[in-house]
Amino acid sequence: MNPGSITPLAGRDHPSFPVESLRAQFPALRLAGSFAFLDNAAGAQVPQVVMDSVNRHLLEHNVQRGGRYAISVAVDAMIARARAHVAAFINAGRSEEIAFGMNATSFIRQVSLAVAETLAVRDEIIVTDLDHEANVATWLQLERMGGKIRWWPMREDGCLHTDDLRPLLNARTRLVACTLASNALGSIVDVRSAAQLAHASGAELFVDAVHYGPHGVIDVRALDCDYLVCSGYKIFAPHMGFLWGRHELLARLPTFREDFIPDEPPGKLEAGTFIYENVAGMAxxxxxxxxxxxxxxxxxxxxxxxxxxExxxxxxxxxxxxxxxxxxxLLRMLKERGxxxxxxxxEHRVGERVPTVCFNLPGIAPAEVATAAAAAGIGIRDGHMYCPRLMRRLGLPVESGAVxxxxxxxxxxAEVDRLGAVLSQLRAG
Ligand SMILES: Cc1ncc(COP(=O)(O)O)c(C=O)c1O
Structure with missing residues (x-):
């Protein structure tokens, strides 16, 4: 079967995508019975092979790496394999460009602190009002260290347009930080064009791929970005994060490390011990x-x-x-319910988004919608989605936000249809 031949069909399950046999690989879906997991942006379920891998690590290899005995050597081999796997997944040139850690936020913080030490003449950082706060607040902190923040604003269509980035770039721009897809609105950002513009003015591009990770191909070489972060728990793995960076940039980045750790990636970015079993799960x-x-x-x-x-x-x-x-x-169902x-x-722009949709029903509080869905065995979310600035941009109170x-x-x-029935009932009062 040629995956390129899979074209969107609305209104029924796609005949050429093996969704039922994939669902069967996720024990949590079976265990939850009729409960519908429609809150995957907050974390996805994991397939059996991931659980098996985590268990196997804890059962057979739960020791510190770097020892001379076989079990410890196996941990080193597992980490090397996981690095190679993640490198292949995002098409990185070298596995040493992959660093493992706690989550995406701590990696963004780590890189931003390192960038803060290198501001000098290039002291401007560009952030967006579409991004998750993890990729905004971390960079805003640099104002205390001499950084100047410039904003790449989202347009009315819920997208970042690179035409709006162009005038912000200049000889003082150090870095542009933006998402690959919005965890609130689902819009995909043209990161490749942003990278080309940033590079043309001598700046770097930092990409938050946390939300995009489970939805499409990530190819750091095609994107031409400089740094990229992801979270395992969004991509069917346990809680962990990974950072990719161009080797020469990571090599130059000032990071905290103990004196006996060589100043080389990935070790210079992995202070302390990360969670090996979760890295095994990521692989x-x-x-x-x-x-x-x-x-x-x-x-x-x-x-x-x-x-x-491949x-x-x-x-x-x-x-x-x-x-x-x-x-x-989902879009049709929501439109039909006003x-x-x-x-x-x-509909013709569906390729510009992932299936993450924020909405409100007229006159009904977001919390009420999510509560009604919960009562019907459907998990969705209400609130600001960790994007308070975006909520303000949309004219929504940050406390209540959207659904x-x-x-x-x-x-x-079928799960979308079930949610549709709940929303219809709510609207009918
Ligand atoms: C787009 C985006 N960026 C960053 C984060 C933060 O990731 P983490 O929880 O791994 O720190 C999230 C989490 O939901 C996210 O959706």
């Missing part, structure tokens, strides 16, 4: 996605980074196409 999540790629392509499993990369690319291309079906179904949708909503439905490749149009 298994990539195995799961690669397996999906092979299921779709019919290719055989071949060892090596090239096949992991298989994941196949999987994520198909996921993206299937999720467009979900986006269309919802005010924030961000990209025209968010965030779908994943294991969701179905």
């Amino acid at each position: 298994a999540a990539i195995d799961y996605l690669a397996g999906l790629g092979r299921m779709l392509s019919g290719r055989r499993a071949v060892p090596g980074a090239d096949s992991v990369r 298989d994941c690319r196949t999987a994520m291309t198909a996921v993206k196409a299937y999720e467009q079906t979900l986006s269309l179904a 919802a005010e949708i924030y961000g990209v909503q025209e 968010r439905v965030s779908l994943s490749h294991y969701n179905t149009v």
